[in-house]
Amino acid sequence: MRYFRLLIICILVLNSCKKKSDETLKSTEEVEEVNYVSFGKSIIADDAIAAKSMAQHYKSMPVGDSINSKMTAKVTDVCQAKGCWMTLDLEDGSEVMVKFKDYGFFVPKDIKGKEVIINGKAFVNEVPVDEQRHYAEDAGKSKEEIALIIEPKKTFSFEADGVLVVQ
Incomplete structure (x- = not known):
């Protein structure tokens, strides 16, 4: 049971990090390059x-x-x-x-x-x-x-x- 809770916490932490990096990627892509x-x-x-x-x-x-x-x-x-x-x-x-x-x-x-x-x-x-x-x-x-x-x-x-x- 203890390992199961630890596994769920790890998955939630990794999942939340992924969402933030996706948002960062989207905002970086929106920056317009000036020539x-x-x-x-x-x-x-x-x-x-x-x-x-x-x-x-x-x-x-x-x-x-x-x-x-x-x-x-x-x-x-x-x-x-x-x-x-x-x-x-x-x-x-x-x-x-x-x-x-x-x-x-x-x-x-x-x-x-x-x-x-x-x-x-x-x-x-x-x-x-x-x-x-x-x-x-x-x-x-x-x-x-x-x-x-x-x-x-x-x-x-x-x-x-x-x-x-x-x-």
């Missing part, structure tokens, strides 16, 4: 901070200061001439201007609205009028809009050495 296209230096998607968190870092940085960072955000605009820069939404009403290290790579011109992960240096910059006009021209702005640019502008900037574009 990326890589540009520049090879980077991994791990440890990227959200755009909203990055916006807080930018607000506390003085002009000229920089930090190494990896962030994820949505593309709001891309250079339509070559893909040599892009702007990203920081989810707080501001944007970050992204250029690519040593002009070493470009991104596709059709990634507006896609999620990206960028790695590199984040910094606050003061952009002169002529550079702002150049970017406005690359973005396809009208001559009237370009003419309205008349003073330097404090911007959030990022020099990326690697970019992952979500497919």
